[in-house]
Amino acid sequence: KAGVTQTPRYLIKTRGQQVTLSCSPISGHRSVSWYQQTPGQGLQFLFEYFSETQRNKGNFPGRFSGRQFSNSRSEMNVSTLELGDSALYLCASSLYPGRGTEAFFGQGTRLTVV
Amino acid sequence: AQTVTQSQPEMSVQEAETVTLSCTYDTSESDYYLFWYKQPPSRQMILVIRQEAYKQQNATENRFSVNFQKAAKSFSLKISDSQLGDAAMYFCAYRSVNYGGSQGNLIFGKGTKLSVKP
Numbered sequence: 001k002a003g004v005t006q007t008p009r010y011l012i013k014t015r016g017q018q019v020t021l022s023c024s025p026i027s028g029h030r031s032v033s034w035y036q037q038t039p040g041q042g043l044q045f046l047f048e049y050f051s052e053t054q055r056n057k058g059n060f061p062g063r064f065s066g067r068q069f070s071n072s073r074s075e076m077n078v079s080t081l082e083l084g085d086s087a088l089y090l091c092a093s094s095l096y097p098g099r100g101t102e103a104f105f106g107q108g109t110r111l112t113v114v
Numbered sequence: 115a116q117t118v119t120q121s122q123p124e125m126s127v128q129e130a131e132t133v134t135l136s137c138t139y140d141t142s143e144s145d146y147y148l149f150w151y152k153q154p155p156s157r158q159m160i161l162v163i164r165q166e167a168y169k170q171q172n173a174t175e176n177r178f179s180v181n182f183q184k185a186a187k188s189f190s191l192k193i194s195d196s197q198l199g200d201a202a203m204y205f206c207a208y209r210s211v212n213y214g215g216s217q218g219n220l221i222f223g224k225g226t227k228l229s230v231k232p
Contacts, residue, residue, distance in 0.1 A: 105160075
């Protein structure tokens with residue numbers, strides 16, 4: 001069974017640009033969550049999608065957005081990039097949201113904003 | 115709001131020895147889940163062990179076990195017979211029970227970097 005696939009693995013963008021990251025969950029998983037990981041702030045929750053609906057959103061500005069498609073694949077978009085957006089972005093997939101269901105993580109996308 | 119605290123930024127253990135990583139959390143909920151995740155240099159987060167708050171029995175997974183003290187809001191991870199491959203960042207995480215509500219995300223501690231000496 002294929003794991004969680006995130007593309008691209010690495011990205012370098014310039015301030016002010018926008019970026020789209022992709023996450024393909026494990027087959028059969030319908031819940032996808034996104035996290036931002038930085039040395040200073042650690043792992044912070046961005047948003048969670050289930051059956052194409054955003055169920056939960058973290059405390060991030062509106063520049064951060066996401067969506068989920070009917071095949072459960074998810075994308076997140078960051079507009080008007082700032083230097084502080086440089087981070088490792090992790091995607092996690094689960095059968096269902098919440099509870100004790102295990103979240104399986106991808107290897108992340110390393111975004112560098114210059 | 116729930117918080118998770120890992121007070122040991124770095125730990126070191128000799129190969130084959132035992133090490134305990136600490137984690138405390140704050141919550142007003144009575145039902146929740148706790149997790150330990152491992153993040154090796156490859157960056158992929160891997161679930162090590164999971165504990166359900168309503169279960170008093172401490173979870174174990176091979177060489178990994180937890181000491182769950184609900185009243186003290188403490189959730190430590192013990193790694194026995196440490197191996198070189200155990201070297202990684204370890205994150206403690208909390209998750210609310212999500213009975214159709216909106217709060218189901220993982221809340222992570224800052225992590226503990228574990229080094230294993232040969």
